Amino acid sequence: MLRFLARSPQGLIGGLIVLTAALVALGAPLWAPFDPFAVDLPARLQPPLSAVASGGYHLLGTDAVGRDILSRLIYGSRVSLSVGLAAVFVGAAFGSLIGCLSGYFGGLVELVSSWLIDVQLSFPFLLLAIFLLATFGGGTLIIVAILALGTWVNYARIVRGQVLSIKHQDYIEAAHAAGVGPLRLILVHILPNTLSPVIVVAGFSMAQAILTEAGLSFLGVGIDPTIPSWGTMLNDGRDYLQSAWWISTFPGIAIGITVLGISLLGDSLRDLLDPRGAR
């Protein structure tokens, strides 16, 4: 894995970005120079690199109530990454399951699942998301569920196509002939063969999930606004774009870099995970 990344500059850059983001999120209390919730009204709207009376600097400035932007960014990465990761897991698991069942069994199962997919696709996602959030209220779990709802269709379609072609391979027949039962056949013999496209899609949809979460939070219907998240920070800075550009700019840059890193890594993971690829 490490050797592979060393030979793929894209993957290396992506991997470093993702690793950094993960470390930042995991060790947030260690890195954050200030309490992200500490309001300091006299020090509101300070530009980046301004000194603090009690020592130290607001490296990225402060927001409208004097909270340190850098600290909030660091804490916000926890929300963005964990929501993105959880959404991808739920979406990929559910979508792969549906796709697998539909591809393997065909018939009625396939009919029902393709009907589900059509229903899902015919709904404008943002409208559905806002409707659900308005009904159930914001919250991390709801957001994860909504993001998963928006992505499972991709997995279901890809996995179904893969399963359709794999289930007629000789090695599946051979496993049949060796007395392997249907559940084991699906889980051990078919699913791993569908994995590499799923991982590529997962990479991109994780990036997309982070973006969507930020977008929903920006619209004010996402994560609880008292929790620092990159999306809510964007929203916080909206009124001050002309006077205090740093409030929205830095979370925007953080989102951009993280999404880029995940995409790069996801792309090169595809090459790594294909056992038939050159080694």
Add this chain to the structure above:
Amino acid sequence: MTPPLLTVENLSIAFGTRDKRLPVVSDVSFGVAPGEALGIVGESGSGKSLSMLSVLRLLPASATVGATRFEFDGRDLLSLDDAGIRALRGREIAMIFQDPLAALNPVLTIGRQISEIARRHFGISRAQALRRAAELLAAVGVPDPAGRLKQYPHQFSGGMRQRVMIAMALAGQPRLLIADEPTTALDVTVQAEIIGMIKRLQADLGMTIVWVTHDLALLTRIATRVLVMYAGRIVEDASTEDLFACPRHPYTKALLGSIPGAGQGRSRALPARPPDPANPEPGCPFAPRCPEATDRCRIEAPALVQQGDAGRVACWNAS
């Protein structure tokens, strides 16, 4: 005489729906005695592979299978439930497939694939199963078996993959091994090695073998008895010696004549094409291509009849 391990009586297989059925195998009857090595020979589409797949009930759902008797070791293969047939597959009847490149799962290690079968059928631990897999690889002549267990199929050559397939087939310690053209995808020297190895394993383990192929010459080296199939029927059933010494059915003669170097002078090809199962014609299915065909052959199909001790033949001109 010991009772046969596999008994097939009047097996017929058809594809398609109720109103449009294509018969691909009809009235096939034979028995396989324990320890025997039976060869089934025939051209593509003669129903030889389908007959063998039907033994393990591996035919697609669109196929209908019927037989008056279809038994393995006294158990009726057609009425076994799914769990029953799964317990048979791999454990008592194992199959080696034609294409070793396609019959191994590319994303699982060799060790995983072999040990899975051992674990499935004997309920042993992962470590035990891996040890067993290494033994099996050693038995089929794969060098450095312990190291090879951790490798993936793409790291093996064609011949080595076929050895792995055989090791997988042996993992369940089957009593009947069905080999469906296992050497077709291999070059001739590797073919010879594989055949020698299977013969040795058969002798060591006392396995019964059914070897399906289109290569009659190959069967002299393996089979003690040969069934010749044509257009979904058995046309001749004889011991390998008799079949080569005095073939009775014109199709067998033609097959022997087409082996390079075996006949007199140049090998001869058969004229025309095999019959289309969608448009069956009356009479012997081989009649349109048969050099000895008479008017009777074109009207009435001959049955497979016993010819004294010399096996069975389906031809009006045989006696």
